Amino acid sequence: MNFAVISNAIDSDRRMVSVISRLIREAGWLHAPKYIVSFFLTALVAGTTAAIALLLGKVIDRVFVEQDYGALLLLSGVVFTVFLVRGLATFGQAVLLTQIRNDILIELKLKLFAAVLAKEPQFFSGSSSEELMMIVNQGSDSATNLLNSLATAIGRDTFTLIALFSVLLYQNWPLASLLLLIVPIIAIIIQRITKRIRNISRKQMEIGTSLSNKIRGSIQGIKIVKAFLIESQLKEAMHQSALRLKKLSNKQAVVSNRLAPFMEFFGGASIAGFIAFSGWRVMEAGDTPGELVTFVFAALMVYDPARRLSQTRAGIEGQLVNVRLMYDFLDRTIKKARLDLTRKNTLSIKKGEIKFDNVSFGYLKSKLILQNVSFTLLAGKQTALVGRSGSGKSTIINLIMQFWEPLSGHILVDGQLVAETTLHSLRNQICYVDQEGFLFDGTVRDNIAVGRPDASFEEIIEAAKAADAHTFINALPNGYETYVGELGGNLSGGQRQRVSIARAILRNSPIVVLDEPTSALDAETEQTIQASLSRLMANRTTIVVAHRLSTIQNSDQILVIDDGRIVESGIHTDLLKQGGYYSRLYGRLNVEPKNLR
Incomplete structure (x- = not known):
């Protein structure tokens, strides 16, 4: 016996039960009253299904064999009533489950969207927008579909099986017991099939995300696509990814439906055996035709819910991949929210002075972008950050906004440690204008x-x-x-x-942060915007990542950054007189303005 395989199967089942339990607890439990009503209606459907099998036997014996006219009228009325109750219960259950599904779907989408908004910008630098959109959309869809599958499986199919098995046991318990011998065989087959489905679903998700990223990238970068004539390359890359996705989807279809022939074989063999055995009992043991019809009809009706239940596990495995990703995402958000609880102080601005005290930072700890940087942004004054691309200007902006946190050192606003103030109170004091004008x-x-x-x-x-x-x-x-x-x-x-x-x-707000607000504009458009920028910056502590001369030379303070360090600081005229790094950058400005970016 392969104990490793059994152990892996048990671990897989435990993980599945853990995710499903959490989903029921966090999403389904709020709708417990509706689920209870739905299960009651489902029990009615199951009960009427079993009643139909019993009534059919009575009709055969009392009406067709005994030709009892009184029984004809009575049984006709009972059959009509049973079908009426069954129809109303089926309608009510379907409507209730749909309403529950829609409620949970909206709740999960809102919860996931709130989780997206709770993330800091540093999170998105390592995640594709398409992947996040798939988690929000497919995660919530899969979760609601999974709950509906469980409600249907536990409710309609399980209750129906119990009711029909009760009829079979009542009619002929030894023969009905033989049906249970098939269950372990089917369970082993289901276990192997669902493991393969889980792996295929995970690969499908990865390729689907890659396909979406390719489409989005091609649309957003259409000018580059046209300029570099890479249409054929993109088509070929898309073709290969689409082929892989198609092969996986076809493979999943084969694996998912592999159970069908086994179920047909066992179901057909079982029913054929029941008919032969029951027919023999009618001919030799004195059973009535009605008892035969009841048993065979119930056995035939057992097959359909049994088949659906056997496929439920496979369907659940496909949904679980997305649900697990959804919970992984939510758990990371919860962990970040707990870390934010350490920020308890509310920032109070009196002057608006911002101070960096020996701040070091790197997006990778092994590669510092800022090294022991110290400076003060004067309250109510304009400070321009100047330097080459990649020197650390935008990083300083990110640290002030607390999109990222420094690896060492402190940032203070009016003497208050930014690391100890709530993000809401900090950002509420800042006007932010990005370079794209989003x-x-x-x-x-x-x-x-x-x-x-x-x-x-x-x-x-x-x-x-x-x-x-x-x-x-x-x-x-x-x-x-x-x-x-x-x-x-x-x-x-x-x-x-x-x-x-x-x-x-x-x-x-008293603090203004401008991250290259005119970098994407031509010189003429920039001139029309400078006046509005001046009105925005008036009497506010302003820090601007600058590369245009008009913005730089009118600043109250210029910080010159090179290789993650402040190499010079002062006003425009004084820095020119020093003949240092800033002077050299300024000298090249007339040749190529972008050198000050």
């Missing part, structure tokens, strides 16, 4: 009010005017109610940036 799929008005959902329409208009956005917004087809499209695709780059600046102005 917009959500909604109206212009919705996007301006993102940070202040309670803002009045008049306040939104004032913010748009301050950002020099009011004129172009009014010229849009529906003004402030115009939909911006996916990622703001219906607006130009300059328009998107002005909407994002209006969003920051409306929020009216």
Whole structure:
């Protein structure tokens, strides 16, 4: 006997039971009253199914054999009533299970979406958006389908089997007991099949995610695709992935349905044996034709729920892959939430001074991007970060926003340790404008009010005017109610940036963080935005990742970063006089402005 195989099977069953138990406890238990009613209705369906088998035997004996007219009327009425009850119970159970499924589906999607929003940006740097979307969509769908499968299997099929077996035992218990001999054989076959289904489902998920990523990447990078003429390469890569997915899907279809011929064989052999044995008892042992019909009819009806139950395990294994991924994702969110509980202080801003004290950081601990960096951002003043690409400018922004946490050192705001303040109270004090001018799929008005959902329409208009956005917004087809499209695709780059600046102005926080807000714009568009940026930065502590001369030379302080260190600091004119690193960067500015990125 292979004890390793048995041990692995037991471990697999334990993991399956653990996931299912958690799903029932966290998602299904809230709907227990509806499930109880559903099971009651299912029991009615099962009871009426068994009653039909018994009534059929009575009809044969009393009506067709004995020709009892009184029994004819009575049994006809009873049969009609049984079928009426069965129909109503089936309808009620189906509606209830559908309602429960829809309720749980919405609850899980909202829970998963909340978990996505609870993640910090560092999490998304190591996860594809397509993978997360599949977890949110397929995880919740699989969870509800699994619960429905269990409710159907436990309710309809199990209750029906119990009711029909009761009829068989009542009619002929020795013969009915022989049916139980088939169960262990079927259980062994199911165990082997479900193990293969589990492995295939996992591979299908991986390839499906890869396919979705390829499609999304091709759409988002369509200009690169066209410019580099790589259509044929992408088609071939997609073709190969699609072929692998098709082969796996076909393989799963073969494996999943492999149980059917075994069930047909055992079912057919069993029923043929029952007919032969029962017929012999009618002819030799004095059993009535009605008893024969009842037993054979019940045996025939046992086959269908038994077949469905045998396939339930295979179906559950396919759903469990997605449900496990869903819970892995949720558990990581819960762990992060527990870590956030250590941040108990509420940040209180009086001046808005930000201080870095010997801060070191690296996205990989083995490769530091910032090394023992110390500086102070003056309260109510504008500080520009200047340096080559990859020198650490945007990393400083990420640390201020606490998208990432430093490996060593401290960040303080007005003397308060940022690491001990709640993320909500910190970020509530910051206006953030990114380099892309990111917009959500909604109206212009919705996007301006993102940070202040309670803002009045008049306040939104004032913010748009301050950002020099009011004129172009009014010229849009529906003004402030115009939909911006996916990622703001219906607006130009300059328009998107002005909407994002209006969003920051409306929020009216004491600290302003600008992550290369004009890097994606041409010089002419940038000039039109500089005035709105100046209004945003006025009398606020501002840190801006800069590469344009107009932003740099008007700053109250310039921090020059090279290889993760602050190599120079001061104002524009003083730094030029020093003739150091900044001066050399500035000297190249007229040749290639992007050198200051």
